[in-house]
Amino acid sequence: MTQPLTIHPDRLFPAEPQTRAVARKLYEQVKDLPIISPHGHVPPAWIADDIPFKNATDLLLTPDHYVNRILHGQGVDLGALGVPVGRTDFTDEQAREAWRIFCSHYELFRGTPMKYWMEMELVDIFGIDVRPSAETADDIYDAINAKLATDAFKPRALLDTFNIAFLATTDDPLDDLEHHAKLAADDSVATTVVPTFRPDKYLEAGRAGWNELIDALGAKTGIATDTFGGWIAAMENRRQFFKSMGAVSSDHAHIDLGTEPLPREEAEAVYAAARRGEATTEATDALRRTFMFEMARMASEDGLVMTLHPAVYRNHHQATFEKFGADVGGDIPIAIEAVHALHPMLNAFGTNPNFRVIIFGQDETVYSREVGPLAGFYPSVYVGPPWWFIDAPDAIMRWRSSVTEYGTFYKTTGFVDDTRAFMSIPARHDLARRVDSSYLATLVVQHRLALDEAQELANAFVADLPKKAFNITV
Amino acid sequence: MTQPLTIHPDRLFPAEPQTRAVARKLYEQVKDLPIISPHGHVPPAWIADDIPFKNATDLLLTPDHYVNRILHGQGVDLGALGVPVGRTDFTDEQAREAWRIFCSHYELFRGTPMKYWMEMELVDIFGIDVRPSAETADDIYDAINAKLATDAFKPRALLDTFNIAFLATTDDPLDDLEHHAKLAADDSVATTVVPTFRPDKYLEAGRAGWNELIDALGAKTGIATDTFGGWIAAMENRRQFFKSMGAVSSDHAHIDLGTEPLPREEAEAVYAAARRGEATTEATDALRRTFMFEMARMASEDGLVMTLHPAVYRNHHQATFEKFGADVGGDIPIAIEAVHALHPMLNAFGTNPNFRVIIFGQDETVYSREVGPLAGFYPSVYVGPPWWFIDAPDAIMRWRSSVTEYGTFYKTTGFVDDTRAFMSIPARHDLARRVDSSYLATLVVQHRLALDEAQELANAFVADLPKKAFNITV
Amino acid sequence: MTQPLTIHPDRLFPAEPQTRAVARKLYEQVKDLPIISPHGHVPPAWIADDIPFKNATDLLLTPDHYVNRILHGQGVDLGALGVPVGRTDFTDEQAREAWRIFCSHYELFRGTPMKYWMEMELVDIFGIDVRPSAETADDIYDAINAKLATDAFKPRALLDTFNIAFLATTDDPLDDLEHHAKLAADDSVATTVVPTFRPDKYLEAGRAGWNELIDALGAKTGIATDTFGGWIAAMENRRQFFKSMGAVSSDHAHIDLGTEPLPREEAEAVYAAARRGEATTEATDALRRTFMFEMARMASEDGLVMTLHPAVYRNHHQATFEKFGADVGGDIPIAIEAVHALHPMLNAFGTNPNFRVIIFGQDETVYSREVGPLAGFYPSVYVGPPWWFIDAPDAIMRWRSSVTEYGTFYKTTGFVDDTRAFMSIPARHDLARRVDSSYLATLVVQHRLALDEAQELANAFVADLPKKAFNITV
Structure with a gap:
């Protein structure tokens, strides 16, 4: 019994007819706008080499x-x-x-x-x-x-078909970004493809292989990384390189959001111990939080936007990890605490006009309690859209409902697909546009927003806010 | 001024007319299906003796x-x-x-x-x-x-009137299950009535009376329970007896979900200390988590499904407890952590095809953050329906909305009434069937599901999924 | 392009026409009822002096x-x-x-x-x-x-225009309440204006200036405050004064809900150390929780209702605090734990008919997990409405949805505006009345409530429940 497959033009819109009519009107207005994808995992080689x-x-x-x-x-x-x-x-x-x-x-x-x-x-x-x-x-x-x-x-043709104006990839700090260079030099590619600085494993001195990474960092930059100060200088060097290649952001995914810096002398001592393989887990955690504070300090200087994707227990099932490696479904979110954890960073840089940080998360409990209020107060803080396990219709509605009333629409970033599934990019953005139109339509029919206000917002979600939040000019 | 009392045929359905029409259609299809009640607290004597x-x-x-x-x-x-x-x-x-x-x-x-x-x-x-x-x-x-x-x-007549096909009771590991034997031997009882193995207090060495329970466990099984190994053997023995009497599951309600096992030697030492009444609270907690790990190991061998009902502060008001005993309303839920707590168990047995665990809970924050993602990945993990304080219409809708998108419908178990209020069983299942029909109807009118898909799901919730999740054959 | 500004008579009501019609009917019934504002921050001088x-x-x-x-x-x-x-x-x-x-x-x-x-x-x-x-x-x-x-x-004319029957201010324990005396003596003021006892800083021995406050407490009461026992007596004295001036409640906003009392001897010792400036943070926290327990004990004797507004990280951004002071937007909520924290207090006074405590909070995760269940069981516990960051339409709907099913409507307090924005008081109450009417209407059209039941509830939310919860007679 083969069933037909169709996709309905009104899919995801609320059932109530007046609300649906408004949602449809808002969606019509944004459905064909170019896609801005400020964070994702498409391999740049696919596009560079049009494989x-x-x-x-x-x-x-x-x-x-x-x-x-x-x-x-x-x-x-x-x-x-x-x-x-x-x-x-x-x-x-x-x-x-x-x-x-x-x-x-x-x-x-x-x-x-x-x-x-x-x-x-x-x-x-x-x-x-x-x-x-x-x-x-x-x-x-x-x-x-x-x-x-x-x-x-082929990938390049699809970039055009999909109308993707801006696409950020995710890259290792030591990457030479040759694919990005190739794309930048090629006038036939209309999409702006930029790298994202993702230094996580260089910050986690307790993980196997860290010393080798730090050696490589030194080798790549020509800056001695045998001290904490050297690490800082080398990281600044690579951030500059990424920035010169078009990067607009750095991405950070650690188990907690901690940003408490160690005093410099102590940081140097822990760093040295970690290089000797003698630091405790507690010490390397403290060092990682110090590194995060330094990343924020660098961000306040070089202007790369920080995106935080915290609190995922990676590779929960050891046997699956050993057999198949990472990123095969065994990552499980845990609870997030942001208010204390981000306090050192926000005290230092929270009102710095050159600093910007976007908080993502898979723990919905912090929306109305922590993330919305932080974004409502701090000029530097933006609320990232629901991420992985919650980048779905019901969860996006819950997010809008929890964040908007005090975090405001204007401290959200627009949709971020964060995907390596290239073919799903238009569908993911379409889903977000439909759900956002539905949320706005609900406010309109409840007379909480005028229609022209909702129309401006629908456009802002797709065009203005991602550009503003990520410092994108396309 | 006496008011009339009526129950409306459309009760609990969404107000929007198209959605209500779909909900009604889905509900019609399942409303008269037999009730499967895989976990509850009806005293088996009521039925056996038809009191x-x-x-x-x-x-x-x-x-x-x-x-x-x-x-x-x-x-x-x-x-x-x-x-x-x-x-x-x-x-x-x-x-x-x-x-x-x-x-x-x-x-x-x-x-x-x-x-x-x-x-x-x-x-x-x-x-x-x-x-x-x-x-x-x-x-x-x-x-x-x-x-x-x-x-x-009378109870037996009502079992027929209520169309209850399967009813699990909750029983002490040392129970002789004579009422179940009587019912099994009686062809006039159409309902399958089975016991559930509920060993909580035998796992909590820090509670008053534990030593006497363990003595009784030894006496009942003829297995010396003076060692940890003896406890294990005796528990295996009683599980086998329950299984032979039709049990499909064991039920576990501790203050946390911990499953970290002590090394065998340490487990033996703590057990011995507990038997002497000399173990610390910390030690008896660790022993309880070790016992839980062993329960999971046994489950992976004997196939009894584990159901977890964690994190309730029992008898919160001491004076009420002293005057009226347990189960009189003074139990209050606390927060749940599942990702770290279940890690030892799921690492060991999470992909074992003979192992199954159903996570219930009264802490909604873990739905989209922990329970849904765990169920989405681990073949052994199922999501139990909202339990006690959240087994109500709005809460069930929140649960579906939070769990479905990444935990999927097919890793839920169908409704579990968990009640000792015999007369309320049909009403509780009816409520669940109406709310589930409403949730599905919302997806249909939003063109997120085709009607035939929703119809299959409505049936699955009531018939297929409880049978699959609990290994029930009726 | 100047846009018109209008407010729609159906604002905030659900879009679905039948539900809207019921919401409108319920709202019509309560929209003009007098405002009872049992907790807020309007300066009494404004009214007393009609500035x-x-x-x-x-x-x-x-x-x-x-x-x-x-x-x-x-x-x-x-x-x-x-x-x-x-x-x-x-x-x-x-x-x-x-x-x-x-x-x-x-x-x-x-x-x-x-x-x-x-x-x-x-x-x-x-x-x-x-x-x-x-x-x-x-x-x-x-x-x-x-x-x-x-x-x-002018303020007094607006009190009439706004139809405010009862207005509680928030006051320092040492305040002479001269404005309240002036108002009480003035027959031309129809509104009952009463003080609220807000002793927070007298309980926090770790904060700068505490010793001076305690000296002043001693001076004001003529009771030596050099001992813990003296503190107790002096506080009882001031509570009596507030009560004599019409106060119905005391308000408490600490970083946690802890109520565990130190043994008397230890309390005296910590108190003495704190007076000498030698107590640790741990000790002053324990002392604060002891003070809270004592406040509950006093409440069970003098009948002042306790309102708890816990778990806000005040003045998160240090530089803003230093430049502009407190209450300028830099307060961020953190997670709440109520079940263990309130256990000592509720064990001692939870069923005392003379004791009442209202739990507010900005952490939504505790609604269905802790606050609803506590209020459902303990006669003394009421659930305060959503407070600050969640006193908004979507959040109020989530609150009703999470608290009602087991906390019940009748253990909520009616709306509390908690505002210093005098001009917004009618709008805030109007918002609450509209959202509550919408929630009730949803239950009516889903045949979960009869219309007459909803009508009684709509009135109770605005009139009966605030009076009952706060012991108000107007």
């Missing part, structure tokens, strides 16, 4: 841990889905079989944003008109692969 | 701490309501007077699920058509008692 | 940290808004310029309750019919000031 996508599994399934984890949660072996990315032993027939597994478990995605994204991709991008199922799996697979073999489905 | 209910107070008021606490919260003495259950000094006239107290305070229940349950019981089961009040109290009392005196209102 | 308001900035902008902080959050200097209150160097021209700043940033308030309050004040009280903007700023400023110069806009 064609291999097949549906390689594009939509294997690299997408949002999708993988749902299947894994029902007992599907990640290996059968091609995980980890980059395996050379995964045959074409196995890829096709992986797609069949996905399609035959398609009911699992009901009620999830993955279903929303996937269906918009299938219908809008690939022209599929049947619902994924065991019966339709092969036909869909073949239809997608046929499209992928055409020039119109 | 008639005494009167309205004895049935609906005295044993129901949901109802008692609301009256107590307005200053009503629990003793005047017949508490504690089983008192022999509570006269018929006092019982009638208790019912009058309840009816004359009936306005207190406005907006609560107790009102929903009670009104469905009064109207649907007892045919009452006036609202409880000081004026109507006696008439209602007499009308209920008249019904209770008939054969149609 | 005219100076200008729009002095009235609506400078003293309102709700408004200030939003402007500060976008980089506006608080000094340019006239902060801190009471500056003598802020010229008329600067006041006008401050108003222009506010109006030219008016879009920032979209989606916030400040917009709701302000527009109701502008339209209903001042007859303004154009939206604030850079263009309209001066006209609006002049129009407001013209009104303020008339007798009808």
Whole structure:
């Protein structure tokens, strides 16, 4: 019993007819505006080298841990889905079989944003008109692969099709950013593609391999990193390089938001001990928080916006991590505390007009309690949109409802897709535009906003606020 | 001014007409399906011996701490309501007077699920058509008692009337389960009635009376319980007995979710100290978490599903506890931490296909942050429905909204009534079916689900998922 | 492009027509009932001396940290808004310029309750019919000031216009309450104006200046405050004075809810050490919790209702505090724990019929988990309405939804404005009445409440419950 697959023009809008009419009007106004994607994980090589996508599994399934984890949660072996990315032993027939597994478990995605994204991709991008199922799996697979073999489905063409004006990638501080250089030099690429400075592992002296990273940092910069002061200078050096290559932000994802700096002398001592492999966990945690304070200080000087993605217990299942590596679905959020943790940083830089910090999170309890109030007061603090596990319709509505009343619309950043699933970028932004239109429409019909105010806001969410929050000029 | 009492066929459905129409359609499809009640507290003796209910107070008021606490919260003495259950000094006239107290305070229940349950019981089961009040109290009392005196209102007849296909009770590990044996041997009972293994107090070596319980455990099993190893063997023995009697799950309600095991040698030492009454609170807490790890290990071998009901501060008001005992309304939830606490257990057994654990909770903050993500990844983890203080319409909607997007519908268990209020079982399941239909209807009218998908889900919530999550075959 | 400014008669009501019709009906019934304001911060001198308001900035902008902080959050200097209150160097021209700043940033308030309050004040009280903007700023400023110069806009006349039946101020324990005496003696003031006992800083022995306060307490009461016992006696003395002056409650705002008392001997020792300036932070925290326990004990004897406003990190940004002082927008909420913290107090006094405590909070996570369940059980515990950062439409709806099902409507207190923004009092109460009518209407159309039940509740929220919760007789 093959079911048709369609996507409704009114999807995600509220059911109540007047509210829906307003939502539709607001959405109409923004639906075709260019996409600004100020934080994400698309590999820049894909675009620089315009590498064609291999097949549906390689594009939509294997690299997408949002999708993988749902299947894994029902007992599907990640290996059968091609995980980890980059395996050379995964045959074409196995890829096709992986797609069949996905399609035959398609009911699992009901009620999830993955279903929303996937269906918009299938219908809008690939022209599929049947619902994924065991019966339709092969036909869909073949239809997608046929499209992928055409020039119109190579990454650069899709950037144009998707109308992506700005795309930030995420990059290691020691990366030479050669792909970015290539793209910047190529007038045929209309999208502005910039790097993002992501130094996490250089700040975590308690992790295996830190000393080698710090050695490499020294080698790359020509600055001796045998002291805390050297680390600072080398980091400033690499931030400058990223900035010169177009970066607008640095990204930081640690287990807590701590920014309490050690006194300089103590920082030097702990740093030295860490270099000798003799620092305690407590000491390396304190050093990491000191580094974060220094990152904020640098940000207040070089103007790179800080984005904070805290409090995820990475690789919760050790055996899965050992077999398949990181980013395969085993990351679980924990609670966030922001008020005390950010106090040192905000006391020092919170009202500095050159400093900006965007707080993301997966802990909804801090929205109305901590993040909204901090953003409402501090000129430097912005509220990032719901992130991973909560970048979905109901959660976005809860976020707007919790943050707006005292954090205000104007201290939010617009939508951030934060994805490595290239093909889902338009769908994710579409989802956000629809949900935001719905939230605004609710305020309009309740006479809490005039229509012209809502119209201005709908535009601001998509264009003005991301540009303002991330210092983007496109 | 006596008010009529009616229950509306569209109760609990969303107001918006299209959404209501879909909700109604979905509900129609499931409203008469048999009730599966995989966890609850109905005394098995009631059914085994088919003991008639005494009167309205004895049935609906005295044993129901949901109802008692609301009256107590307005200053009503629990003793005047017949508490504690089983008192022999509570006269018929006092019982009638208790019912009058309840009816004359009936306005207190406005907006609560107790009102929903009670009104469905009064109207649907007892045919009452006036609202409880000081004026109507006696008439209602007499009308209920008249019904209770008939054969149609004895427990076994009601099991049929209520269409309960499966009913799990909650039982002490040393219980001989004679009532269950009697019921299993009686072909005239259509409902499958099974025990649940509830070993909490045997795991809490810091509580008064633990040594005596452990002695009894040894006596019952014939296994020496003077060592940690002996405790393990004796528990395995009792689990096997429960399993042989039809049990599908074990239930665990401790103050935290900790599962960190002590090294074996240390466990033995702490156990020995606890047996001598010399273990510290810290040590007995660590021992309890070790026992929990062992329970999970046993579950992965014998296949009993673990249900976790953590983080309730029991008997918060000492004087009330001393006067009336436990389960009289003085239990208050506290915050839950699941990610670190369950880490040892899930690392060891989380992907074991023979292991299953269902997380309940009264702390809503962990829904989208911890429980949904854990269930989305681990094949063994299921999300239990909202439990006690949150088993109500608005809370169930929040739960669906928070858990579905990344935990998915298919890692939820269906409704669990968890009640000792026998008469409320149909009303509780009805409430859940209506709220779930409403949630699904909202997705349908927002074009987030096709109608056929919602229809399959509505059935799954009531039939497939409870059976799957609890390994039930009826 | 000047936009008209109107306030819609159906503002804040749900969009769905049937629900809106019920909400309108409920609201109609309560909209003109007298305002009971049992907790707030209006300076009693304003009323006692009937001091005219100076200008729009002095009235609506400078003293309102709700408004200030939003402007500060976008980089506006608080000094340019006239902060801190009471500056003598802020010229008329600067006041006008401050108003222009506010109006030219008016879009920032979209989606916030400040917009709701302000527009109701502008339209209903001042007859303004154009939206604030850079263009309209001066006209609006002049129009407001013209009104303020008339007798009808002096505080006492406005008390009548606003139909405020009861108004509690917040006062220092050593205050002579001369303004209250003057008002009580003046038959021309229809509003009952009473003081509230706010002893926070006398309980915090770790804060600078505590010793001087305690000296003053001794001097005022004539009771030696060199011992813990003396402190107790002196506090009892001042509470009696407040009570004699009409106070119905004491208010308490500490960083946590702790009520664990030290043993008497230890309390005396810590107190003595604190008086010598030698107590540790840990010791003064323990002493503060002991004082809180004593406050509860006194409340159980003198009948003053305790209101708890816990867990705000005051003056988060040190430089702003140093420049502008307290209450200028830099206060940020933190997480609350109530179950353990209140345990000593509730064990001792929780069922005492003479004791009452109202829990407010800015941490929504405790609503369904802790506060609702505590209020449901303990006769003495009431749930205060959403407070500061959550006294807004969406947040109030979340609160009702989280607290009602087990805390019940009848353990809430009615709305508390807690404001120093005198002109916003009617708007704040109007907002609450509209949102409560909307919540009730939703229950009615879902057949969870009969209309007559909702009508009784709507009245109770505005009249009966505040009177009952705060022991008010007006």
